[in-house]
Amino acid sequence: MPIIKKKAAATAAASNKKKRTPAKKAPAAAAKKRTLKIEVVKPRRTRTVKKKIVEVFIPQPGQPPIIEEQSQERIEESKYYAGPVIQKFEGERHYEFPPGYGDNRIVLMVRDPYWLYTYWEVNEQRRREIAREVGEALFSQAREILRVHDTASWAHFDVNINSGAANWYLRVPEPNRSYCVDIGYLLPDGRFVIAARSNFVTTPLDRMSDVIDEQWMIPDWEKLYAISGGFGVGRGSEEVRELMKKRLEQGLSSGWISSLSSPIGLRPERPFWLVANCELIVYGATEPGSTVTVQGHKINLREDGTFTLRFALPDGKQTIPIEAIRDDGQERRKITPQVERQTD
Amino acid sequence: MEQGYLALVLHAHLPFVRHPEYEEFLEEDWFYEAITETYLPLLKVYEGLVNDGVDFRITMSITPTLASMLTDPLLQERYIRHLDSLIELTYKEIERTRWQGEFLELAKMYNQSFREARTLFVDKYGRNLVNAFKKFQDLGKLEIITCGATHGFLPLMDINPKAARAQIRIAAQHYEKMFGRKPRGIWLPECAYQPGHDEFLKEVGIRYFLVDTHGILHGTPRPKYGVYAPVYCPSGVAAFGRDVESSKAVWSAVEGYPGDYNYREFYRDIGFDLDYDYIKPYIHIDGTRINTGIKYFRITGNVDLSQKAPYVRQWALDRAADHAGNFMFNREKQLEHLHNFLGKKPIIISPYDAELYGHWWYEGPDWLNFLLRKVHYDQQAIKLITPSEYLEMYPRNQVVNPSMSSWGYKGYNEVWLNGTNDWIYRYLHKAADRMVELAADYPHADGLLRRALNQAARELLLAQSSDWAFIFKTGTTVPYAFKRTKDHIERLTKIYDSIKANSIDSAWLGEIEYRDNIFPELDYRVYA
Numbered sequence: 001m002p003i004i005k006k007k008a009a010a011t012a013a014a015s016n017k018k019k020r021t022p023a024k025k026a027p028a029a030a031a032k033k034r035t036l037k038i039e040v041v042k043p044r045r046t047r048t049v050k051k052k053i054v055e056v057f058i059p060q061p062g063q064p065p066i067i068e069e070q071s072q073e074r075i076e077e078s079k080y081y082a083g084p085v086i087q088k089f090e091g092e093r094h095y096e097f098p099p100g101y102g103d104n105r106i107v108l109m110v111r112d113p114y115w116l117y118t119y120w121e122v123n124e125q126r127r128r129e130i131a132r133e134v135g136e137a138l139f140s141q142a143r144e145i146l147r148v149h150d151t152a153s154w155a156h157f158d159v160n161i162n163s164g165a166a167n168w169y170l171r172v173p174e175p176n177r178s179y180c181v182d183i184g185y186l187l188p189d190g191r192f193v194i195a196a197r198s199n200f201v202t203t204p205l206d207r208m209s210d211v212i213d214e215q216w217m218i219p220d221w222e223k224l225y226a227i228s229g230g231f232g233v234g235r236g237s238e239e240v241r242e243l244m245k246k247r248l249e250q251g252l253s254s255g256w257i258s259s260l261s262s263p264i265g266l267r268p269e270r271p272f273w274l275v276a277n278c279e280l281i282v283y284g285a286t287e288p289g290s291t292v293t294v295q296g297h298k299i300n301l302r303e304d305g306t307f308t309l310r311f312a313l314p315d316g317k318q319t320i321p322i323e324a325i326r327d328d329g330q331e332r333r334k335i336t337p338q339v340e341r342q343t344d
Numbered sequence: 345m346e347q348g349y350l351a352l353v354l355h356a357h358l359p360f361v362r363h364p365e366y367e368e369f370l371e372e373d374w375f376y377e378a379i380t381e382t383y384l385p386l387l388k389v390y391e392g393l394v395n396d397g398v399d400f401r402i403t404m405s406i407t408p409t410l411a412s413m414l415t416d417p418l419l420q421e422r423y424i425r426h427l428d429s430l431i432e433l434t435y436k437e438i439e440r441t442r443w444q445g446e447f448l449e450l451a452k453m454y455n456q457s458f459r460e461a462r463t464l465f466v467d468k469y470g471r472n473l474v475n476a477f478k479k480f481q482d483l484g485k486l487e488i489i490t491c492g493a494t495h496g497f498l499p500l501m502d503i504n505p506k507a508a509r510a511q512i513r514i515a516a517q518h519y520e521k522m523f524g525r526k527p528r529g530i531w532l533p534e535c536a537y538q539p540g541h542d543e544f545l546k547e548v549g550i551r552y553f554l555v556d557t558h559g560i561l562h563g564t565p566r567p568k569y570g571v572y573a574p575v576y577c578p579s580g581v582a583a584f585g586r587d588v589e590s591s592k593a594v595w596s597a598v599e600g601y602p603g604d605y606n607y608r609e610f611y612r613d614i615g616f617d618l619d620y621d622y623i624k625p626y627i628h629i630d631g632t633r634i635n636t637g638i639k640y641f642r643i644t645g646n647v648d649l650s651q652k653a654p655y656v657r658q659w660a661l662d663r664a665a666d667h668a669g670n671f672m673f674n675r676e677k678q679l680e681h682l683h684n685f686l687g688k689k690p691i692i693i694s695p696y697d698a699e700l701y702g703h704w705w706y707e708g709p710d711w712l713n714f715l716l717r718k719v720h721y722d723q724q725a726i727k728l729i730t731p732s733e734y735l736e737m738y739p740r741n742q743v744v745n746p747s748m749s750s751w752g753y754k755g756y757n758e759v760w761l762n763g764t765n766d767w768i769y770r771y772l773h774k775a776a777d778r779m780v781e782l783a784a785d786y787p788h789a790d791g792l793l794r795r796a797l798n799q800a801a802r803e804l805l806l807a808q809s810s811d812w813a814f815i816f817k818t819g820t821t822v823p824y825a826f827k828r829t830k831d832h833i834e835r836l837t838k839i840y841d842s843i844k845a846n847s848i849d850s851a852w853l854g855e856i857e858y859r860d861n862i863f864p865e866l867d868y869r870v871y872a
C-alpha cells in the first residue's frame with residue numbers, strides 16, 4: 001500500500017495589491033508561497049519509485065469590477081466582462097489623437113436638464129484677426145471666457161475658464177430651454193469679442209409638462225385628428241417623477257465635473273486572506289493501445305501510452321484501482337493506491 | 345377576458361468585435377459567451393414553446409452589429425473552436441471532481457449544456473442564428489426590431505444630423521437583407537431619444553420606438569395615460585415607454601430576482617479558481633486567466649467571493665419558477681388596477697438587455713420559459729403582445745412630443761458624456777463631418793475611390809458605437825475601447841487624407857476591408 005505523507009507548507013500571503021495581473025503574478029506566487037506537497041510513494045511497482053508533487057493553487061476569485069450605484073449599469077457591464085483582465089496590445093503602432101484640427105469652432109451638447117458640455121478650438125488665424133481688430137495691446141490683456149446665451153431671451157451669463165482649457169461643463173439655470181455658447185475674449189474695457197459661436201441645443205424637461213391640451217392621431221401617417229378631452233395621468237407617474245428627481249439631485253450634488261479624471265477606477269483593497277485546496281494527480285504509462293480503467297471508468301491514453309488524471313481531493317479515504325489490459329486481452333496489470341486526506 | 349397587455353422586450357446587442365489579424369482575441373469571448381449563455385438558451389425556450397403549442401409573444405431587437413457577427417463565417421468557426429475547447433474542459437472536470445459530488449453534478453451539467461449548444465449551433469441551425477431567430481418571427485411569435493447601425497448614441501451626434509440619419513438608414517437596409525422585410529420597430533441605442541429623430545425613423549418606414557419612462561411622462565403635452573399607452577410623435581411614429589414596476593422586479597439590485605441567493609454567482613469562475621497549469625489550455629492564449637463560463641457557486645448571501653457555497657441546480661430552478669409566478673401575479677394585479685384607473689386596457693412595456701438572461705442571470709431563460717408557460721395556461725388577465733400588434737388594434741393614440749431621455753443612469757446622456765469619455769466627441773464629430781464632406785465632394789465615385797469611401801463610412805460607424813463610451817465610463821476594459829476608438833478614427837483619417845491627396849493605397853485598403861468587414865453592401869452616399 002502506498003504511504004501518503006502530507007507536508008503542509010502553505011504560507012499565507014497577504015495581498016495588498018490594488019489590482020492583480022493574474023497571468024503573471026498568480027502562478028508565480030502559488031509556486032513560491034502557497035505550495036502544499038503530497039508525496040505518493042508506490043513501493044510495489046517494479047519500476048522506479050515515483051514521487052509526485054501536487055501543487056495546490058490557492059484561488060483568488062475574480063474580483064468584480066467597481067460596483068455601480070445603478071444595478072442596470074452593472075449588469076450591462078457584465079456583457080463586456082471576461083474577467084478582471086487588463087489587455088495590452090503590444091506591437092501595435094502608436095497613434096496620437098491630434099490636439100485639434102486647426103478649426104475655429106465651438107460645439108455644444110446636452111448632458112441633462114441642468115448641464116451642458118462644450119468643446120472648442122480657436123485657431124491662430126482667428127486669434128490674429130481679433131488681435132488686429134482690437135489692437136495687440138488690448139488683446140494681450142483680454143480674458144478667454146465662455147458666454148452662455150438663453151436663445152429665447154438672449155439673456156446670458158459668463159463662465160471663466162482655465163487657461164488652456166478646451167472643454168467645459170456648464171450648469172444652466174432652467175430645464176426645457178434653448179442655449180448656445182460663445183467662446184471669446186473679454187477685454188479690460190468690458191467689450192466681448194466672439195471667436196466662435198456654437199450650435200443651439202434644447203435641454204429636456206425634468207418634470208411633467210404644464211401643457212395639457214390633447215391631440216389624438218390615427219396613424220395613417222398623414223392625417224391628424226385632434227380632439228379635446230379630460231385630463232388624467234397614470235398613477236405610477238408621480239412615483240417616477242420622484243425617482244427622476246432623486247436621480248438628478250444625485251447628479252447635481254456631485255458638483256463640478258472634471259474632464260481630467262482617470263478613466264480607470266481603483267479596485268478596493270483586499271483584507272488579509274488565505275484559501276487552500278488539495279488536488280491529486282495520478283499518472284502513469286502502459287503499452288500504447290491497451291485499455292486502462294481507473295475506479296472502473298475507462299480512460300483515454302495518449303498516443304505514447306501515458307495518461308494523467310487529476311482529482312479534487314476531499315477529506316476522507318479514496319481507493320483508486322488502476323487496471324491496464326493489453327489490446328489482445330491476454331495480459332492485465334493492477335495497481336491500487338489509497339489516499340487519505342484529513343483536515344484538522 | 346384580459347385586463348390589458350404585456351410586451352416583453354429583449355435588447356440583444358454586442359459591439360462589432362472581430363479580429364482576424366489575431367489568432368485568438370479576448371474580447372471576442374463576449375460574443376461566444378453570449379451565444380452559449382443567452383442566444384442559444386433563448387432559442388431553446390422558443391423551440392420548446394412552439395413544440396408544446398404554447399402561444400407567446402416576445403419583441404427582440406437584434407442589432408445590426410450582432411446580426412453581422414452571427415452571420416460571419418470566421419466568428420462562426422471560432423465559436424465552434426471555443427465550444428470544443430470548453431467541452432474538452434468539462435470532460436476533464438467530470439474526472440477531476442469525481443469525489444466531490446456537488447461539483448461533479450455541475451461538471452456534468454455544463455458538459456451536457458455545451459454539447460447541446462454545439463448540436464444546436466452546428467446541426468440544427470447550420471451556424472446561422474439570425475435565421476434561427478427569423479424562423480420565430482415568421483411564425484408570428486417573435487417580433488424582431490432593429491437598432492442604430494453600430495449602436496451609436498444618437499443624441500450626442502446631433503451636431504451633424506446626417507450621421508444620426510445614416511445610423512438609422514443603414515440599420516434599416518441591413519435588417520431588410522437579414523430578415524426579408526422592413527423593420528417595424530427600433531430600439532434606439534440606449535433608448536436615447538432626441539426630439540426630431542423620429543423623422544429619420546419615419547423616412548425608413550419604422551412605426552415605433554421605445555423610450556424610458558420619463559421620455560413619455562415628461563413629454564409635451566402631458567400624456568393622458570402615462571406610459572400605459574403609446575404616444576405619437578408629430579411625425580406619426582409611435583413611442584412606447586418603459587414600465588417602472590416590472591423593470592425593477594428584474595433589474596433592481598435590491599428587489600430584483602437575479603440577486604436571489606440560490607442563483608448562480610457570476611464572478612466565481614474556474615478560470616480563476618483552478619490550478620494554473622491545469623486551466624492554462626482553456627484560458628487566454630497569452631496565459632491570462634479569464635472566465636471560462638464554468639461557474640460552480642451560488643450567490644449564497646452577502647459574503648465574500650471566497651465564501652460562496654456550491655450551486656444547486658434544482659434549487660435555482662425552483663426559485664426561477666417561483667419568481668416567474670411572482671412576476672405574473674404582480675402583472676395581473678397591476679393590469680387590473682391600471683384598467684380600473686385608466687378606464688382602458690393598458691399596455692405594460694418591460695424592456696431588458698437580452699444578455700441579462702443567461703449571461704448575467706444564468707437562470708433568466710428558465711424564468712422566461714416558466715413565465716411564458718404560466719401566462720399561457722394559468723391566467724386570463726394578461727395578454728402578451730408586440731408593440732406593432734398593439735398599434736394595429738389601437739391605432740388611435742395621443743400626440744405627444746417625447747422628452748429627450750435615455751435609459752442610462754440618471755436618465756439622460758451623462759453615462760456617455762462625462763469626464764471619462766467626453767474627449768471622444770471632438771474626434772467623432774470631426775470624423776462625421778469629414779464623411780459628409782467626402783460624400784458631397786464625390787457623388788459618383790467608382791472603383792478604388794468608391795471602395796475607399798465605403799470603407800471610410802464603415803470606420804466612422806464602428807468608431808461611433810456607444811459601447812466604447814460606456815466602457816470608458818465603467819472602466820472594465822478601457823484599453824480595448826481606446827484601441828477601437830483610435831483604430832477607426834485613424835483609419836478614417838488616413839482614408840480621408842489619401843482621397844484628398846489622390847493617393848489611395850489599394851493594398852492597405854484591402855487589409856482594412858478584410859478586418860472591418862461589416863456592412864459589405866454599404867453605400868457611402870447615405871451620407872450625401
